[in-house]
Amino acid sequence: MVIFSRPKSLSEKEFTYCPGCHHGIVHRLIAEVIDELGIQEKTIMVAPVGCSVFAYEFFNVDGTVAPHGRALAVATGIKRALPDRVVFTYQGDGDLAAIGIGETIHAANRGEKLTTIFINNAVYGMTGGQMAPTTLLGQKTTTTPYGRNPENDGYPFHVSEILSTLPGVAYLERVTVSTPQNIRNAKKAIRKAFIAQIKGVGFGLVEVLSTCPTNWGMSPVEAQKWLLENMTKEYPLGVFVDKVGD
Amino acid sequence: MRKLMMKGNEAIAESAVRAGCRLYFAYPITPQSEIAEYMSKRLPEVGGTFLQTESEIATVNMVYGAACTGKRVMTSTSSPGFSLMQEGISYIAGAELPCVFVNVVRGGPGLGDIQPAQSDYFQATKGGGHGDYRLIVLAPSTLQEAVDLTQLAFDLADKYRNPVLILADGMIGQMMEPVELPPMKDISSLPDHSSWALTGANGREPHRIAAFNIDPHGLEEMNKRYQEKYARISLEEQRWEEYKTEDAEFLMVGYGTIGRILKSVVDDLREKNLPVGLFRPITLWPFPYKRLEELSKKVNFVLTVEMSSGQMVEDVRLAVNGKAPVYFYGRMGGIVPTPNEIRFAFENLLKEVK
C-alpha cells in the first residue's frame, strides 16, 4: 500500500529551489489540493517572474509565465476566456506587491474568480537579495545595507490587510509553513482559496510567510526561527476574509 | 449588400465581432475610445466579454492570457497607450500567440495631442518592445479597407500565431463613411488551436506557453524559429495598392490617410499632364519592398509623404536602393497636409530637380 507519494499534479521535473526554501513545500501543498479537489484537468497556472519562474513546469497542469508583476492580468485574460476552468497564480512579493500591485488590487477588487498563492519572504530572491516592499524595518538586504530605514525606504507593505478592505475578495488568509501544524493550516487555507473560485464566490488569496535562507544569509533552521520570531510579528497570521463558509 | 454609414472606430469594432472576436480588453484613450464603447454594448449581445481594464499594461497582459486559450481576442488604443503595451507585445510575440491590436495613432511624442498622426511607424514596424520580433502591420486608408483588414488581421494572426497590428490614424478612427460589413463568422468554423492552447490538460499532457528559455542555446533556437516564420511572412504577405503607375514617371508613396490624399494629388497633377503615380503600402511590415523597387527603376524621383518627420521614408529608401532619388514631405504635430500643399511640394521639387 502506498501511503505517501508524489501528488499527480506535480510533474517529475526537479525543483530549482535552494535548500530550505519554502517554495517546494508550498508547491506540494498546492498540488495535493488540486489532486484532492479533482481539478487537475481543468486547472491552468500562471507562473511569475522570479525564483518560481519555472513553476509552470513543476505542475502537471496547463500553464504559462506572465511578465513581471502581471500574473493576475494574464490570469484574468485566461479566466474571462474560459470561465469554467480553475486558474491560479503563484507570485512572490516583488512580483505581486511591488511592480504588480496595481494588477493585484484591481483583480481582487473586480472579484475575479481566481486563486493567488502569494509567497512573502521579505526579500527579492532571484535578483540576489534586494529590498522588497515587505522587507522588515531594520532588515539588511543588498540595497538596504544599513537596514531598512523608513525615512528612506518606506514601511513594510501589508498586502493582506490592504486587500481585506476590497469587497471582491472572497477568501484571504496569511499562513506560514514553518512548522508541521502551520503546514496543515496552510493547506486548509489554499484549499479554501480554490473553493472560493470553484464556487464562484470571488477572489481568493493565501499569503504564505516564507524563508529565503540564501538571501537572508542563514541556515534553513535559522531561517525558520527568524521567520517565526520576526516576520509573524510584523505580519500576523490569521484569516482576514472568509466568505466561503465550511 | 447594403452599405451602412459608420464611424471608423465603430466599423473596426463591428468587423472584429464579425471576425469572431469575443474577448476585448481596453483602457480608454482618445481618439479611439468609441471602439471600447461599441464593444461594451456589442460583445454581451453575442456572448462575448468586454472588460475595461485599469491600465494599458494590464490590458496587454489580459490579451496575452486570453490569447493563450486560442480564442480570438483584440484590444485597441492610441499612441501613448500603445507605448505602455510594448513589453507585453514582446512577450506575446515570443510566446507566438495570435491576437489583434489596433493603434489609432495620434500626435506625439509624449502626451502629444489627439489629432491624427503617423509618427508611430518606427515603433509599429521595427519593434517597440525588446528582443528580435515582428508584428504584422496593416494600414487602412479607407473605412471599407479598415473593415476588410480587420478580418484579415484575425486570419493572419491565426495563420502565423503572431500578433497583428492595425495601424490606423485619428482620421480613420473618427471619420464617417459608408461601409459594407462582412457576414458574421461562425465561431465553430474558426481555426482549431487545441494542439497548443491552454484549456486544462483534460486527457492529454499539459500545454506550456512561455516566451523564455534560460539556456542561451535554447533561446537562440527559439529565435531562429521566429526568424524563419518572419521570413515566410515577409515573402508571402507583402500588400500594396498602385494608382496610375503604368506610365508613371514620378512616384508618390504614402500610407493610410496620406494614401487617400495622394490619390487626389495624383489626379490634380495628371490634369496638368504630369505623369505621376501612387504606391501605397498596405502592409507596413512586411514592407512591400519588391514591388516598390521594380517601380522605382522607371521613375525620375520618388516623393514620400507622411504625417511624421519621416519614418516610413527609411523603408522607401531601402526598397528604392539608389535606383531613383527619394524625397520627403511631412507634417507633424497631428496636422493633416492638404492636397494643395502636397502638390506645391511636388511642383517645387520638380523645379529644383530640373
Ligand code: SF4
Ligand atoms: S533565492 Fe530564496 S526564494 Fe529563491 S529559491 Fe533560493 S531560497 Fe528560495
